[in-house]
Amino acid sequence: MVYLYVTARQLKQRDCTNRAFKLLIVSFERLVMTKQFLELEIDQVLELFSSNELGARSEVIVFLAALKWINHEFIEREEHIMSIFDKVRFPLMGKEEILACYHPPILPGIVKIPKIKRKLMNATCYVLAKSLGQENLFVELSSEKRTFLFEGEPIVLWDIYMYEPDKFELNRRTQAAIKIQSAFRGYITRKNFRERFAVATYAATVIQSKFRGYSVRKNIGSLIGSSVKSDSASNKTKDDVSECIRTPMETSKMYVMGAYNRELKKKGQNVIFKFDVKDKSWITVTKCPVPRHDARMVATEDAIYVVGK
Numbered sequence: 001m002v003y004l005y006v007t008a009r010q011l012k013q014r015d016c017t018n019r020a021f022k023l024l025i026v027s028f029e030r031l032v033m034t035k036q037f038l039e040l041e042i043d044q045v046l047e048l049f050s051s052n053e054l055g056a057r058s059e060v061i062v063f064l065a066a067l068k069w070i071n072h073e074f075i076e077r078e079e080h081i082m083s084i085f086d087k088v089r090f091p092l093m094g095k096e097e098i099l100a101c102y103h104p105p106i107l108p109g110i111v112k113i114p115k116i117k118r119k120l121m122n123a124t125c126y127v128l129a130k131s132l133g134q135e136n137l138f139v140e141l142s143s144e145k146r147t148f149l150f151e152g153e154p155i156v157l158w159d160i161y162m163y164e165p166d167k168f169e170l171n172r173r174t175q176a177a178i179k180i181q182s183a184f185r186g187y188i189t190r191k192n193f194r195e196r197f198a199v200a201t202y203a204a205t206v207i208q209s210k211f212r213g214y215s216v217r218k219n220i221g222s223l224i225g226s227s228v229k230s231d232s233a234s235n236k237t238k239d240d241v242s243e244c245i246r247t248p249m250e251t252s253k254m255y256v257m258g259a260y261n262r263e264l265k266k267k268g269q270n271v272i273f274k275f276d277v278k279d280k281s282w283i284t285v286t287k288c289p290v291p292r293h294d295a296r297m298v299a300t301e302d303a304i305y306v307v308g309k
Helices: 002-010 014-026 028-032 042-049 059-072 074-085 095-100 108-112 114-131 135-141 165-229 231-235 238-246
Strands: 254-257 272-276 281-285 295-299 304-308
Touching: 002 014, 002 042, 014 028, 014 042, 028 059, 042 059, 042 074, 059 074, 059 095, 074 114, 095 114, 108 114, 114 135
Parallel strands: none
Antiparallel strands: 254 295, 272 281, 295 304
């Protein structure tokens, strides 16, 4: 990336230079972590720092990049300190960031240079006034706006890995490995949980189904007696069924099985009965769309329900 930009610039290939420069801008934070950034010439660094759009989280990244570049070859680059820091837009920082600049992690003597110290003081005044909504009183201390592509993302003051590319690369790989391992463990945990939950759900369904069947059979046996459960129940007539209904029961519900009359020949013997609560009588239902030899009747205090198939 840096090699492409430097080569295109040397060959005066404007289109290639512009495309490579845009790539450097978008990847600004990654760029300053590399050894190639330290090898850039002063005019190339000034061009980067002059951009109104940077792939960074804050202006403090530009400040750190300036310190890092100067510190790499301090004796040779000491003369460029002011030209470099003129490109750092201190008023764009937050309160914590501008105050942290008074105690940089490297080259602490730079902030004691009168011109740089004055720039920091003016920027501090503007930033504090801006936090109170009074920045219009210090317009002359403001600076040109810059767009940060990663603004709002968390930032560490000061990130020591920024000054050691090898450690930065190692830390980046370690963080990536941690994320991958965490995601894999989460996947395995969710998979095991789903499998165990599915087994437990199936077991619960089987148990509940067996229990419901047992409860229904037990209730039917206790309500209508063993005679209804036997095969002779299919020979019951309408009067026999009515007699079962009129038999006193201890509960408010009554189940009648085998609502089927062998003596009636209508509609191919597809006959069921319904009970008229008002007249206290059974009525034959002859118009059945489908055979209903297997019917269930439930009598309550208010109504009688017939379900058949």
